[in-house]
Amino acid sequence: MSRGYARKTLLAVSVCALMSWIGCNNPRGPEGAGRSEVVELTYWPAPNPQEVQLADTLVRRWNRTHPTIQVRMQSIPVSQSTEEVLLAAIAGKTTPDVCSNIWPGALHEYTRAGGLIPLDQFTDFDSIALARTPRDLLEPFRSEDGHYYQIPWKTNPVMMFYNLRMFEEVGVAKAPRTYSEFFAAAKKLTRDLDGDGQIDVWAGERDIRPIWWQRLFDFYPFYIAASGGKTLFKSGEPDFNDDAARIVFQFFQECYQQNYFPHTYFQGGDPFLLEKKATHFSGPWEVATLHSLAPHIRYDVAPLPVPDDYAGPVYTSGDYKNIGVFGTTKHPREAWEFVKYLLQAEHDLLLLLTTNQIPVRGDLLTNPLFAEYFRQNSKMVRFAEQAVSTRGVDAAPDLKEILDAISQEYEACAVYGKKTPTEAVNDAFRRTKVIVEWNK
């Protein structure tokens, strides 16, 4: 009897416990009413601390005002590169709904793997994109199939930083605008200070190692500047076997041949911060670096030098990072709403304030919302002015290897002087064509 009673009691307690657990976890319970209608999105920003902080602020604000679309922010898992992580995520179908660190150079890989959805499927895409970004800046981000799989978000135009003290010491009053002016200034700036026969300060310096991404700070922006805004590809085909490429190779060859640039790789730190070189080609992040690591350096920022006979606005390259919505999303419309939220003017101001990176907008210098920021950060005005004449990279397959091939030709021609500019450009072009053909 007692054993049967115990069994019944145990059964009753178990059933009660199970029912209470189900009751507590039922999303349709009185407290959880409507919970099943809450859409959850995942958002991956870049993993650097400033952008994580920005994303955290934006997501908190969004979640407060959008109870039915809740966003979970998670920075891109740390790896060698964002591109590797995103490709692996596409393969594993573990991509987020939205990512704001899409490098246009890798877009071809993502779309080939079916990773991104076209954003122009949303009826308000044009109005949203064009209200923020001028058409000529937006157009290069259109894919070969005519669709937009990305919307430009921020950029970092590459410009010329120059040391005012060093320029004043040798009597150069203003930043060189053309190649001839640069060489004339470089001749004065490159000096042996202690009379030991060795050069102590140089007009400029570039990393002489043939590393593909280094070309994004010398050959590539100079090519865009010399060609009046052209990039390496046109309608999916390589298109840089031209005078602009040859004249840029010639420019850097002259810099090395005349010893305006050293033939060595600096290991003791950034030579611009150490005041061992007078000019430096870099982006707006350098402003914060100089402010924190070398506040004593007086400097200014100017557009890149261009060929002597060049007329028109000076273009450059910018390290664009764009926003995309991944094909794994179950809520594309809600994801698009969140993208639109990220692109709002007040959030662009927050982007400037938190990261010192330039939003891809046409009204940065005319919209009163940004006036106070630029008043307080006068150096950033130069980058805002340049942003409208900035080009990204082509969404070409194997861009990394193409830039690697250009790097090797740059090394042979500019650094070692073993090839003429014409030979180097021809060889780089030929190798690029082989890579492109292989990818078809």
Add this chain to the structure above:
Amino acid sequence: MKSFWLFNLPRHRYAKTGYWFVLPYVVFFGGFVAYPLIFSFILLFHRWNIVTPMEWIGLKNFERLLNDPLFFKAILNTLKFLLIHIPLQMIIALGIAVLLNSKLKFRGFFRAVFFLPVVVSGVVVTILWQQLYAFDSGLLNRMLTAVGFGRVPWLIDPDMAMLSIALMATWKNVGIYIILFLVGLQDVPRELYESASIDGATRARQFFRITLPMLRPTFVVVVVLSTIGGFSLFVEPYVLTGGGPMESTLSAVLYIYNQAFYFNHMGYAATLGFVFALIILGVVLLQRKVIETEPTT
């Protein structure tokens, strides 16, 4: 039933037990030899970047290879390395082996010292040589400038870099060949030298007429091992120069590695590896033909 004497098991049971004994090797062979080989063969006709699905592209990898100047440059660089490295290694190894074979004080100590670089990790040795070869602050250039010479661009001159790598590789590997030559030298019968001495042969004549011919089998082993080692040149240029300057130290294996793991072109890298293996096969067959046609005594 007649039982087998070793394990006191029936014959067919013993035969089955045999399969269990060979199973570990079969698993190893299947996992680490057969599977990669078959998979590499499949990759020859595909484009694959590891993360996205494979794409059939027929013979496009071979087509690209034929138009790839860098691959041919890498092959030439590897052959250049072999041409410097093999003779250098043989001369130095033989010279030291002859010295160590003579009556020498602390002979055991010297034998150990010369073998030491062989057992040290290749990466560690290469990093040490990087410090020695550094243009501005390297020990070698400091010594040269201290005695009034100019600095040598060991690793930054395209014409010099492969020679520097060959010197370093020789220093690293010479110990193993010294041992091989020592074994060969100790196999030469003493009475040959005794009778040559009685006949009035000088030491040099004895070396060229007795020692060298008697060492022919050792030379064969050294040439084959050096060739195989030389073709697999990777760590030295990877750590020292990254293949530069101007791809002058880009070895074939380094280029294959770059294509596979830097650009994620698995199919193309497999094709390069396949063609490279054919080239090695050709060279080894040629070597065998040349060596085997010559008399061994």
